[in-house]
Amino acid sequence: MGDQDAGSDGELGLRRQFPKHLLHQKLPAFNSWFYGLLMLCLLVFVVFLAFSDSTLSWSETFSLQRQYQRFFNQSIQVNTPAYLIPPKHRAFLNTMKEKTTPTPEGLQYHEAYPHNYRFVMDNPEVCKVNSPFLVLMVTVAPSNVAARDAIRATWGKDRVVQGETVLTLFVLGLDKRHDVEKLQQENQQHNDLIQSNFLDTYLNLTIKTMVIMDWLATRCPAAAYAMKVDSDMFLNVDNLVIMLKKPGIPQKNYLTGMLMWNRPVIRSKNSKWYVPEEMYPNPQYPTYTLGMGYVFSNDLPTKFVEVSKSIKPFNIEDAYIGMCIKKLGLSPTSPPDPSQFKAYNSKYDRCEFSKIITYILSSSEQLKNYWADYKKPGPHC
Numbered sequence: 001m002g003d004q005d006a007g008s009d010g011e012l013g014l015r016r017q018f019p020k021h022l023l024h025q026k027l028p029a030f031n032s033w034f035y036g037l038l039m040l041c042l043l044v045f046v047v048f049l050a051f052s053d054s055t056l057s058w059s060e061t062f063s064l065q066r067q068y069q070r071f072f073n074q075s076i077q078v079n080t081p082a083y084l085i086p087p088k089h090r091a092f093l094n095t096m097k098e099k100t101t102p103t104p105e106g107l108q109y110h111e112a113y114p115h116n117y118r119f120v121m122d123n124p125e126v127c128k129v130n131s132p133f134l135v136l137m138v139t140v141a142p143s144n145v146a147a148r149d150a151i152r153a154t155w156g157k158d159r160v161v162q163g164e165t166v167l168t169l170f171v172l173g174l175d176k177r178h179d180v181e182k183l184q185q186e187n188q189q190h191n192d193l194i195q196s197n198f199l200d201t202y203l204n205l206t207i208k209t210m211v212i213m214d215w216l217a218t219r220c221p222a223a224a225y226a227m228k229v230d231s232d233m234f235l236n237v238d239n240l241v242i243m244l245k246k247p248g249i250p251q252k253n254y255l256t257g258m259l260m261w262n263r264p265v266i267r268s269k270n271s272k273w274y275v276p277e278e279m280y281p282n283p284q285y286p287t288y289t290l291g292m293g294y295v296f297s298n299d300l301p302t303k304f305v306e307v308s309k310s311i312k313p314f315n316i317e318d319a320y321i322g323m324c325i326k327k328l329g330l331s332p333t334s335p336p337d338p339s340q341f342k343a344y345n346s347k348y349d350r351c352e353f354s355k356i357i358t359y360i361l362s363s364s365e366q367l368k369n370y371w372a373d374y375k376k377p378g379p380h381c
């Protein structure tokens with residue numbers, strides 16, 4: 001520790017700052033006033049030194065100050081005192097630290113990498129019987145049986161769509177209070193649950209996405225296309241298969257959906273999409289496809305898993321896939337009709353729902369109701 005040096009340097013520095021002629025003032029009244037002030041300054045200074053000596057060196061004190069400043073600038077450093085970080089971010093940063101390993105080049109990387117986790121349920125046989133044309137990988141919380149049942153009863157029901165085999169599977173992590181037996185029963189009944197042993201939380205969605213990629217790469221390599229889709233979606237699978245069978249749609253290196261260009265990284269800690277600079281320093285994301293539902297040729301999962309080893313993870317899974325595809329030297333492709341990938345809908349319109357591929361809904365009830373109407377006989381428009 002350079003406490004001593006720093007202290008004496010500082011003292012000398014202070015003395016040097018006092019102009020010489022002021023120290024030799026002739027006026028006695030001013031003199032006593034001045035020396036009083038000087039003593040006070042020295043006292044304050046000595047107290048300050050005593051504190052800094054006992055705890056931190058000067059350089060440490062100043063770097064701490066910088067850290068606090070940075071903290072108040074709304075960006076958390078990995079080495080910011082833990083009590084200053086909101087609990088959920090603290091947990092995420094902790095997992096990052098634990099899983100950070102040096103690369104041979106000495107760089108730090110983290111594996112959002114699925115091989116850090118293992119499958120609790122993986123249904124490896126579902127792809128072997130009949131290689132699917134399309135696999136729909138639905139992200140859902142373990143406890144959300146209602147969403148799974150609604151999807152099983154609606155767009156996830158048909159095994160053959162437009163003459164092609166389509167497989168719908170649900171991807172879960174672990175829930176602190178989930179009922180293992182109930183999930184096993186559910187899986188015995190439907191054979192459609194893929195569960196890995198990471199904690200299923202919003203901040204862990206990037207892990208979930210990489211687990212999806214790992215499953216596709218290792219358990220379903222013969223499928224032609226796959227889609228990552230959220231459980232709160234209306235999906236028009238007919239239109240999706242029609243789109244994928246259009247002439248000119250690539251069978252390799254193809255990633256499509258609702259494209260996001262030049263999206264700024266959210267630095268406001270109150271946001272659901274907050275990402276600290278330490279996780280992702282650039283102010284913008286590379287072009288990516290919105291996480292509600294993106295579609296890809298099934299050669300990509302293996303490549304994503306491989307390239308993810310060298311990409312620092314952050315908690316925005318769709319932008320993370322954007323990073324992966326960029327690192328592969330590729331980029332997302334606009335769908336043939338971009339208006340088919342829709343996010344929020346204001347109201348149900350039977351005609352419109354017959355033309356689109358995705359829509360975000362607000363509940364499983366809504367999905368069942370819209371579907372019931374959508375499937376009624378008669379023209380849609």
Ligand SMILES: *[C@@H]1O[C@H](CO)[C@@H](O)[C@H](O)[C@H]1NC(C)=O
Pocket residue numbers: 066067069070073
């Ligand atoms: C904090 O923000 C101010 C104003 O934007 C900036 O000048 C300063 O450099 C920032 N400090 C740190 C430590 O990031």
Ligand SMILES: *[C@@H]1O[C@H](CO)[C@@H](O)[C@H](O)[C@H]1NC(C)=O
Pocket residue numbers: 088091092095197198199200201202203204
């Ligand atoms: C993410 O998953 C890991 C592995 O299960 C867990 O230790 C960690 O707490 C989770 N992180 C968050 C932020 O939930």
